[in-house]
Amino acid sequence: MEWYNEPPVWNLQGDTITITSGQKTDFWRETHYGFIRDNGHFFYQAIKGDFVAEVKVSGEYQELYDQAGIMVRLDEANWLKCGIEFVNAVQQVSAVITRDYSDWSVVPLPQNPISIWMRVTRRGTAIEVQYSFDGEQYTMLRLGYLTPVETVSVGVMCASPEGNGFPMTFEGFKIGSL
Secondary structure: OEEEOOOOEEEEEOOEEEEEOOOOOOEEEOOOOOOEEEOOEEEEEEEEOOEEEEEEEEEOOOOOOOEEEEEEEEEOOEEEEEEEEEEOOEEEEEEEEEEOEEOOEEEEOOOOOOEEEEEEEEEOOEEEEEEEOOOOOOEEEEEEEOOOOOEEEEEEEEEOOOOOOOEEEEEEEEEEOO
């Protein structure tokens, strides 16, 4: 795996990745806010064809829009990010699909859980985002179109758009074939 925008602090031990995000980092394009940011942190590998990617995410979310989860990326204008995004002191399960312009889907969580499992499944041009509180029972958050390109980058991502960075842990990140 390799970094796109390496964070200031990170460590990989076995299947656990700990990261402290950098300040004022984000992935976003145009919609609503009128700016482009492509300086979030992304630890990835190239994957060809259909796949399922999963990870358990835990974070000490503190500032507005602190975020951590999975990213699937073709380039700076075509990508998906999903996971937890901290909005109004509430963890939101979040998915952003970007094809030149970013969109944003969220579901506020009833209580701020210590951890959440994220799953992304790619079948052709379709990308499905699911989340779980136990790593067993998953709920679909989003089904969308991403790109017809066969090879994409897949990995974990994080950012602190408004804050000074926060610590998080990714456990058991894996990518499997369909």
